[in-house]
Amino acid sequence: MERRTFLNWVGVGTLASFFPVAIAACQSDGGNASRAETETPEMDSSIREDGFQALGTIEELDEKGVIVDKRNAPKPVMIFRDPDTNELVAINSMCTHQGCTVQLNAEAKELACPCHGSKFALDGKVVNPPATENLDIFEVKQEDNLLLVKVG
Numbered sequence: 001m002e003r004r005t006f007l008n009w010v011g012v013g014t015l016a017s018f019f020p021v022a023i024a025a026c027q028s029d030g031g032n033a034s035r036a037e038t039e040t041p042e043m044d045s046s047i048r049e050d051g052f053q054a055l056g057t058i059e060e061l062d063e064k065g066v067i068v069d070k071r072n073a074p075k076p077v078m079i080f081r082d083p084d085t086n087e088l089v090a091i092n093s094m095c096t097h098q099g100c101t102v103q104l105n106a107e108a109k110e111l112a113c114p115c116h117g118s119k120f121a122l123d124g125k126v127v128n129p130p131a132t133e134n135l136d137i138f139e140v141k142q143e144d145n146l147l148l149v150k151v152g
């Protein structure tokens, strides 16, 4: 093998071996590091003696506008603020028609199901079929920075 050919192979090999390292160094940890920094460290979501469990933080709610927590399936919890009163609302986000997840439309002050068009008022009452049953409302309260919901 000629010296020039050998050096080309060594150069390509060296470049190839550093390429994945260079790519990894340029990545932002796949978003994991930044996400971990914004999450509440080790929030205990177990059910307390009083029946409440922490399902989010005020910070998270203020940042996102809505929290959907599916740990309590088949009673997934959606937490948001009533746009008129600023009161916390926690509701079962599973549509009572066939179980799709309703979406909060804060401007229209309604919860709309994307599957078949059912609509609910922010207090869970059906305002547009095909759903005929209201969404369950859960008791919710703030304790320090935590959002506590009693999913019963």
Ligand code: FES
Residues within 6 Å of the ligand: 095, 096, 097, 098, 099, 100, 113, 114, 115, 116, 117, 118, 129, 130, 131
């Ligand atoms: Fe919601 Fe059908 S599942 S309208």
